[in-house]
Amino acid sequence: MAEIIQRDGTWAFDGTTVRITPGLHRSVPLFRQTYGEIAVPLEAVSGVVFEPERKRGRLRMRLREGADPLLQATGGRLPDAADPYRLAVDIDRSGVAEYVAEEIRHALLLDQIPKDPTKTYLLSGPPVPVSVRSSDGSVSFDGLQVRIDWADTSDRVKRATGPRIIALSDLVGVEWLPNSGYEDGFLRFVTRETAFSKLPPEKDPYALDLWGSARRDLLTALVATAVTARLPHPSTRTADDRANRFPQLPAAAVPSQADHHDVLLRRLRELGELHREGVLTDEEFAMTKAVILRGF
Numbered sequence: 001m002a003e004i005i006q007r008d009g010t011w012a013f014d015g016t017t018v019r020i021t022p023g024l025h026r027s028v029p030l031f032r033q034t035y036g037e038i039a040v041p042l043e044a045v046s047g048v049v050f051e052p053e054r055k056r057g058r059l060r061m062r063l064r065e066g067a068d069p070l071l072q073a074t075g076g077r078l079p080d081a082a083d084p085y086r087l088a089v090d091i092d093r094s095g096v097a098e099y100v101a102e103e104i105r106h107a108l109l110l111d112q113i114p115k116d117p118t119k120t121y122l123l124s125g126p127p128v129p130v131s132v133r134s135s136d137g138s139v140s141f142d143g144l145q146v147r148i149d150w151a152d153t154s155d156r157v158k159r160a161t162g163p164r165i166i167a168l169s170d171l172v173g174v175e176w177l178p179n180s181g182y183e184d185g186f187l188r189f190v191t192r193e194t195a196f197s198k199l200p201p202e203k204d205p206y207a208l209d210l211w212g213s214a215r216r217d218l219l220t221a222l223v224a225t226a227v228t229a230r231l232p233h234p235s236t237r238t239a240d241d242r243a244n245r246f247p248q249l250p251a252a253a254v255p256s257q258a259d260h261h262d263v264l265l266r267r268l269r270e271l272g273e274l275h276r277e278g279v280l281t282d283e284e285f286a287m288t289k290a291v292i293l294r295g296f
Contacts, residue, residue: 002103004059004096008088011059013104016042018061020084031082031218035070035126038084044068044122046115048104050089050097059087059097061104065117069125069229074221077178082218117235125229132219135179135212136202139187141223143230144168146189148208157288160274161205166191168230176224178210179217185210187220189227203288 003012009023009032018040022032044067051058063071063085070084080086089097131140137150137158148164170191179185186201187208194206201209210217268289275285 002100004087004089004093004100006087006089006093011087011100013100013107015107018042018045018104020087022084029079029082029218030215031078031221032084034219035084035222038123040085041122042104042107042111043113044118045104045108045113047108048101050094050101052091052094055091057089057091057094057097059089059101061085064115064122066120066234067118067122069121069123070221070225072121072234073174073176073224073228074178075176077176078221079178079218119235120233121229125225126222128226130222130226132223134187134208134210134217134220136208136210139208139220139223141226143226146171146223146227148205155202155209157203157271157274158205161270164205166206168227171227171231173231174224174227176221178221179212179214181214185217187224 001012001014003010007023007025008028010019010021012019012021020038020040022028022036024033040061040063044063046062046064048059048061051060066072087097128141128143131138135151136154137148139149140147145168146164146166148166150159150163152159166189171189172192172195173190175186175188175190177185184201187210188201188204189206191206194204197204197206199207201207208220210220271285271288275282
């Protein structure tokens with residue numbers, strides 16, 4: 001057993017699995033503490049290095065492309081401090097860190113683990129059900145469907161449509177961008193009907209606009225990962241010219257231009273009904289209608 005225990009967390013390697021446990025210190029990001037322990041099978045590892053610095057160093061693990069739904073969902077956009085595959089190491093524990101890294105590298109050589117992309121997820125992602133409250137509302141996923149309940153601060157157009165329930169079978173992708181504190185982020189659920197949607201996150205009833213606490217909004221990556229883990233693996237997706245425009249979608253799921261127009265027309269009809277019922281003001285109706293018309 002090769003093991004290193006730090007305030008930032010613990011890495012333990014038993015020859016077949018690297019078990020990563022986040023630390024409990026308040027300096028450890030909320031995302032890592034909430035995501036919890038991660039068991040990384042050796043076959044999912046591409047490499048590991050220890051990077052020494054003047055006062056502290058860090059262990060950094062690289063995973064094979066396609067092995068982890070968390071990396072697939074977040075696209076490498078997690079802040080460094082929230083990345084569970086990095087471990088801050090005190091300078092006086094550099095020798096232990098080097099030993100752990102060397103043991104993992106040695107096992108990779110002995111087992112002849114390839115560095116090629118995987119054809120299936122080798123990590124399971126967070127368990128379900130999972131629920132997160134963000135600045136734009138609450139989102140939950142039970143393994144079969146996603147539910148979004150809007151907050152009082154959500155755009156009136158969103159609140160007027162009521163809770164959004166999306167079946168997993170209707171989903172073809174998830175798009176996630178973190179709230180950096182300087183720029184808003186979003187969590188968007190992509191269906192066959194909404195793949196061509198041009199609505200901004202604050203108006204899109206299939207998206208959460210992340211503009212509040214960057215620390216808490218980061219937790220939406222839990223839902224993004226849980227959904228991604230249950231969608232078809234990227235290796236099953238073909239790459240024809242149309243799909244290249246939407247790399248997150250299977251080619252067969254990319255709707256035609258006619259389908260796209262049907263979706264926009266249906267959205268206009270919904271907005272018209274909300275306007276006639278007095279739910280939307282003239283200004284809100286005109287503004288949202290203009291956004292939708294730009295999608296034609």
